[in-house]
Amino acid sequence: MNTVKIYDTTLRDGTQAEELNLTTQDKVRIALKLDELGVQYIEGGWPGSNPTDRQFFEEIQKHDFQNSIIAAFGSTYNPKGTPETDAIFQSLLESNARVLTIFGKTWDMHATLALGIGEQENVDLIHESIAYLKPHVDELFFDAEHFFDGFRNNKEFSLNCLAAAHEAGADVLVLCDTNGGSLPADVAEAIKAVRKRLPEAQIGIHTHNDSELAVANSLEAVRQGARHVQGTVNGYGERCGNANLCSIMPNLELKMGYSCIGADKLGKLTEVSHFISEIANLRPFLRQPFVGASAFAHKGGVHVSAVRKDSKTYEHIEPGLVGNRQRILLSDLSGRSNMLTKAEQFGHPLQKDDPRLDKLMKELKLRESMGFEYSVAEASFELMFHKIVSGQHLNYFKLLNFFVMDAKREEDAEPTSEATVMVEVGDQIEHTAATGMGPVNALDRALRKALERFYPSLNQVRLLDFKVRVMSGAVRDTGGTASFVRVLIESGDGFERWTTVGVSHNIIEASWQAVVDSINYKLFRDDQRAIGKA
Incomplete structure (x- = not known):
């Protein structure tokens, strides 16, 4: 089986995302989690650019890594100086990273406009930078910045830049779609030209998502011979983000016949995705493929009926392969299949002719007509289910x-x-x-x-999100302030997240209902863990 090496740049490129800020300790925790996942390389940051990254490289040396190698990132040296005197180069070497990644200009417009130098001077700059740094490290990767834009504008110049990097000793030539504007056909054409010019070179890919094609372009690059893929967990990154490793890795492993982190590690993917979003204090994207909470969620009764017979009818992979799970949602669109599946999940399987099933269906439709939303607030529904089916009034x-x-x-x-x-x-x-x-x-x-x-365990609970929605059509009189409101509260305790709902014409009362359900659900889950059912 062909192997593709994964180079995670969440700690550097990912932190350029709007609203994403990480402390040194945050970065260390994420790096250790990525090591558990089994990615081959973790780019720790740019030690010459900010104190947080410099501190990271000092701190990370105190930790042992089983699967991953820490890489440091930097640029070619300042053309006004020399490699020996360049401050960025000195900080890279002082980081003690075994792997370095250096980016250089491969678009003629950037060389002449951004750096203010000629084309040949830029080619020489790349060669001299890599030749100086390579003897100090185990591996050196060259990020060909804006390569695909440069290739479209001036193929010869861009290929000359790559040739210089290869001749100087770069282990991998990483082709970067820095502006994120390329199409898969563009990627294929460019890589074919690179392989023709430099048949012995190892090719890598680094794409951005400005055209919603970062994952597609990365997979196409692999199809064309790239064996080094850069990206970030959850696709974090500047503007529209980087290539999402949470989609790239399962596609490589499960659909394209490549090995990157291995099937056993792939089962940790959802956990790692959510862990990093928690550290970053960003809400996980529900509809994110493979690892999102909605990735294998089913709401329509026809869908659920088919999934109960064979999950392949509406699921492209087995959710457990990426550490996710199938979810059956409930709403007034739900059929009996939805309810029967939920009953099995809750450990109380019901027969189709069980009178409690009719009672559940009737109660669900009644409460949703009042404004309750159980397709989102699954914790509130579970409490209602146990009250009706098992007679448990889970009020602590x-x-x-x-x-x-x-x-x-x-x-x-x-x-x-x-x-x-x-x-x-x-x-x-x-x-x-x-x-x-x-x-x-x-x-x-x-x-x-x-x-x-x-109940001392309640000190673990945090209110994570709070949403209020005025229910249209549920107005008690002619005054808009008398409308019913629905409150959704998301809570967490370090083990899991859950959502509860409350509905009333009084926002405080609706909030109270949701808060009470949240507390009762937490205590109910504690009881389940205590008896080994969670």
Whole structure:
């Protein structure tokens, strides 16, 4: 089986994404997780550009890696100086990285406009840079920046740049679609020309997603002979992002007959994807192929009926191969097949003629007509399911009362929110208060504060997301402020995420319903883990 080596640049190129910022410790944690996944190379950053990256290369030397090699990134030396005196080169060597990746201009416009030098001077710059650095490291890769744009504009110049890098000792010539504007046919044409000019050279690919083709272009490059693929987890990167390794690797392994990280490691892909989004404090993309929560989710009754007979009817791969799982969604579009599948997943299989099934269907459709949304709020549905099917009222406490105050005391001051909650657990009553960033946060904190004495694990729970939607058509009178609102709350505890829902004409009441379901679901899952069912 042919092998393709994966070069992850999440820690460098990925951090150029809008809203993505990583500390040195964040980067170390991600690097260790990528090592578990089995990628061959992890680009740690550009040690000559910022303190965070310099600190990373110092810190990472304290850790052992089983599968991955740490690479440092930099540019060709400043044409106004020499390799021996170049500050970037010195920082690269001081990083102690065994692998270096150097980018250079391969588009004539960039050489003359950005660097202000002639074409031959640019070719010499690439050769001298690589020749100077190569003896100091195990491997050196040359990132041919803007290669495909340069190839379209001036083929001879771009190929001369690659030839210089190859002759100087570059181990891989990485062809970069830096602007992300190339089509797969462009990639194929250019690689064929490179292989004809430099038949002994090892080819790599580095694409951006500005035309929504980064993954397609990377796969086409492999088809044309590239055996080194650069990209980022979840496709993070500048502008529209980089090639998404979470799509590239399973396509290579499962559909194209190439080995990159191996089938056993591929099963960790969803976990690693979500871990990195958590560290980056970015919400996972639900509809991301292979690893997204919706990647193998089924809502329509016809689909679910077919999937129950054979999952291949509506799934292009077995979800477990990438560490994901099949999900059956529930809504007023759902058929009985959806409900039967959910019952099996919850450990309470039902027969088609079970009267509880009709009761569930009736309750679901009634509540969704009121504005509840269970295709998203699966945790709330699971609580309702157990109440109807197994008679379990999963209420771990009883509300006696709550009071929420939201006040703004000065024009320019931030408003303050405070909530008091009185609950009963067993034969004990707890009365607490808490402040928060808004009334819902205050209510959530007050409730957990009241319950943590009885259920210490609640200190793990965090409110991750909060959405409010006014329900059109559900207006109680002519005033728009009397409309029903739906509140969706996403919570997490370090083990998993779950979403709960509440509906009321009062936003605080709807929020309370969702918060209560969130707490009850957490405690229910704790009970399941304790008996080995989670």
